[in-house]
């Protein structure tokens with residue numbers, strides 16, 4: 001009888017019970033998971049996500065049976081739609097969260113942005129905001145013209161002035177709104193990028209941003225995640241979909257998360273270095289949040305966990321990987337406690353020690369440094385209001401928690 005063949009690789013696509021695993025030689029093997037596989041004590045709908053590194057046994061029919069999963073250095077988890085107790089791992093082992101947002105068509109609220117950013121903070125994942133469809137801010141495009149006409153007079157300036165460039169277009173009303181939002185997030189410590197997948201605006205800057213990293217692109221349906229990936233790497237040919245004219249919402253064109261290795265000109269040099277492993281895995285593991293601890297390996301008997309953990313680091317340091325994901329309607333946060341929420345707002349975190357009470361929720365307590373900073377205009381009203389909203393949703397949920 002033939003010897004059992006064990007292999008390992010990166011989960012690049014998950015579709016229900018099948019996992020596409022990319023091997024180092026570039027081949028992809030469709031793998032399944034043992035039926036009895038469960039993450040202990042977990043309510044997760046998907047035990048394996050894109051970005052996980054796995055070991056598998058190659059079966060006679062050419063498919064694989066996954067036997068082991070490397071510890072995750074991080075992951076992004078959210079509540080599954082309509083199943084408030086169930087959670088879904090969007091992706092694992094991420095270097096950068098690229099939150100794609102649009103001012104309109106569809107509209108991304110700051111409430112959504114703040115939930116996403118707070119979650120990234122909780123999992124120690126650096127995050128940036130990419131405002132896409134900036135071409136619509138100007139007067140040039142059909143859509144923006146149409147909307148301007150519908151909304152009646154919007155002041156004399158907006159119709160006359162054009163958003164000529166990323167730097168020079170602040171005269172336009174939509175650019176003004178954009179710049180106000182941008183200021184809020186830059187003040188809070190988050191880099192903000194302007195982009196247009198349509199015109200190519202900002203794409204070079206984004207290429208520099210993502211080079212050598214595993215980047216998760218997330219956001220509402222229709223904001224142009226897939227279109228941005230196509231603009232970054234035109235060989236991808238990802239399917240993009242319309243945005244509904246009447247609801248101004250996307251139509252959930254991308255249905256499964258998928259990782260794409262990207263061949264950036266900038267990453268050429270890094271590729272040559274891909275044989276060198278950096279010894280950072282220990283540090284990263286120490287930093288990874290408790291939410292992402294992956295206890296699966298304890299239930300599996302393959303001896304390759306250590307190897308897998310090493311290669312996770314190698315993979316993400318040597319190449320550029322972009323993760324396209326299905327649009328999400330709402331971002332339900334998982335396993336947050338009311339007292340820890342302000343730790344995930346960087347501009348609050350730096351002031352917490354000045355609150356009179358260690359258990360301050362920054363809502364009504366006397367001697368609250370956060371409320372004071374909001375009053376002084378040092379913390380944005382909008383971020384603070386969103387903080388209070390999230391706090392309320394966490395508190396109202398608390399009784400049904402473990």
Ligand SMILES: Nc1nc2c(ncn2[C@@H]2O[C@H](COP(=O)(O)OP(=O)(O)OP(=O)(O)O)[C@@H](O)[C@H]2O)c(=O)[nH]1
Nearest residue numbers: 196197221222224225226227240241252253254327
């Ligand atoms: N005007 C303009 N339209 C864009 C831009 N980027 C994307 N679009 C359009 O917006 C629509 C949605 O784009 P997609 O890339 O499918 O959006 P998505 O975020 O991947 O959506 P889901 O896969 O449903 O989550 C398409 O019709 C795109 O052509 C842009 O920068 N400007």
Ligand SMILES: [Mg+2]
Nearest residue numbers: 225226253254
């Ligand atoms: Mg898409």
Ligand SMILES: [Zn+2]
Nearest residue numbers: 355360362368
């Ligand atoms: Zn306080």
